[in-house]
Amino acid sequence: MLTKIFTSDVFGINAYQVAVEVDSQTGIPGFHLVGMASTAVAEGKTRLRSALANCNFKLHSKRITVNLAPAEIKKDTTAFDLPIALGVIAVNDHLPPEKIGKGIIVGELSLNGGIRPVRGVLAIAELATKAGFEYILVPQENAPEAALAGEIEVRIAENLNQVVNSFQGLIPWKKMVSQQEFRAGEIELDLKDIKGQKRAREALEIAAAGGHNLLLVGPPGSGKSMLAKRLPGILPPMNKIESLETTKIYSISGLLNDTSLISTRPFRSPHHTVTNAGLVGGGPGPRPGEISLAHNGVLFLDELLEFSRNTLETLRQPMENQQITITRAKGSLTFPSSFQVVAAMNPCPCGYHNDKSRECICSKFQIRKYRNKLSGPLRDRFDLQLEVPALSYTEIMNEEEGESSATVRNRVLAARKFQIRRYREEKFFCNSNMDSGSIRKYCRLQQESQQLFSRHLERHKYSVRSADKILKMSRTIADLDLSPEIEKKHLKKALNFRCLDDSI
Numbered sequence: 001m002l003t004k005i006f007t008s009d010v011f012g013i014n015a016y017q018v019a020v021e022v023d024s025q026t027g028i029p030g031f032h033l034v035g036m037a038s039t040a041v042a043e044g045k046t047r048l049r050s051a052l053a054n055c056n057f058k059l060h061s062k063r064i065t066v067n068l069a070p071a072e073i074k075k076d077t078t079a080f081d082l083p084i085a086l087g088v089i090a091v092n093d094h095l096p097p098e099k100i101g102k103g104i105i106v107g108e109l110s111l112n113g114g115i116r117p118v119r120g121v122l123a124i125a126e127l128a129t130k131a132g133f134e135y136i137l138v139p140q141e142n143a144p145e146a147a148l149a150g151e152i153e154v155r156i157a158e159n160l161n162q163v164v165n166s167f168q169g170l171i172p173w174k175k176m177v178s179q180q181e182f183r184a185g186e187i188e189l190d191l192k193d194i195k196g197q198k199r200a201r202e203a204l205e206i207a208a209a210g211g212h213n214l215l216l217v218g219p220p221g222s223g224k225s226m227l228a229k230r231l232p233g234i235l236p237p238m239n240k241i242e243s244l245e246t247t248k249i250y251s252i253s254g255l256l257n258d259t260s261l262i263s264t265r266p267f268r269s270p271h272h273t274v275t276n277a278g279l280v281g282g283g284p285g286p287r288p289g290e291i292s293l294a295h296n297g298v299l300f301l302d303e304l305l306e307f308s309r310n311t312l313e314t315l316r317q318p319m320e321n322q323q324i325t326i327t328r329a330k331g332s333l334t335f336p337s338s339f340q341v342v343a344a345m346n347p348c349p350c351g352y353h354n355d356k357s358r359e360c361i362c363s364k365f366q367i368r369k370y371r372n373k374l375s376g377p378l379r380d381r382f383d384l385q386l387e388v389p390a391l392s393y394t395e396i397m398n399e400e401e402g403e404s405s406a407t408v409r410n411r412v413l414a415a416r417k418f419q420i421r422r423y424r425e426e427k428f429f430c431n432s433n434m435d436s437g438s439i440r441k442y443c444r445l446q447q448e449s450q451q452l453f454s455r456h457l458e459r460h461k462y463s464v465r466s467a468d469k470i471l472k473m474s475r476t477i478a479d480l481d482l483s484p485e486i487e488k489k490h491l492k493k494a495l496n497f498r499c500l501d502d503s504i
């Protein structure tokens, strides 16, 4: 007797379908598992025996073979426990086989027949919907997550007896109804809490409006990380597609502890000792790294120069391509990683270069050597670079409360709309994504501004790349003014945000 049940696991960010075929034949009693199963699946055999015994399912003494198809994909999950158990129960005549083949079934068994949650359920529910299955049967803890997919019936599995009884029609299924309409989350940290720091606030607004990466250079205690944490709140609110993408990544990483979609832009702040796999993804599975957990949000690199050079270099490709490809013996997989970077560093080894309160003890040579730890190509990824001074107590006390994030966000949204309209014929939609051809096309300067720009470039010996960054920023500053032309005042402001280009 043969029965077939469908289940699923995730590879990268996407789920794939697996068929569990269970066959029972007369012969020497035994239980065989074939089809490239990992230890996690093989250990399921032991859990299965205990669960079946504890739930009083008697097995006939038969030879049972379980095949997982397709065979070439490595299956590394405990999610197949429940479908395998149901297959075994069906071939032992406790369940009509035709009842269990119309949905996708996932769940880990505990020894007493209870059912534990598995990872990646949102992606699995999406797959079940696309593949036209009637329902998805998931552990209770995963049910709210499965319901986020929206369009498929979500049945809840609490324990093995309840599942079998429901399949037999003895008790009704417990179901999870899908969530209401999507709403973007509230702003969590408000800019109005930051006193003073007018230029830094302005830089943050420009970064948000044009999607530019931002580098903050300042002494310890100048509030660099407080500023960085407020970037997600002034970016445009998340839409449902972005929210589903980001939630799926957290679901696969087993980091989804809430029962709703992630509706605010993520802010990730990995420590400088993070491994390459931790940052860009890898390890067993492989799992998404910090850059994918920051997808559609902000990656904050505090103490930038403390990160190993090698780690920082691994960031270059995903920053460029907005996705990361991890190559494995079994093939390569891609995680999305569209994120904006804010980085912070001290201005010099002692931390107090250009500080009013304390004297810097570093030589010019030491400062230059320190700053050169940031390679040219990586430095080029930061459009905006500015010094953030530490404010004295009196300065902070005299400052008025700043504008709220909501007010700033309205200007950012208007500037983004202005860009979307201009770039409707292009493949990109915000200024930071312009290549050099597009910069020539969209960032033309009037004659007077052009002269000022040329003089400035000569005096400071700026590279062509730096010049391009300044033009892109000028474009964003003009967009915040809703000005079709880049005017002299816009250019002048942009020239103020390249502090690392100036020679020491």
Ligand SMILES: [Zn+2]
Pocket: 348, 349, 350, 351, 352, 353, 360, 361, 362
């Ligand atoms: Zn110093």
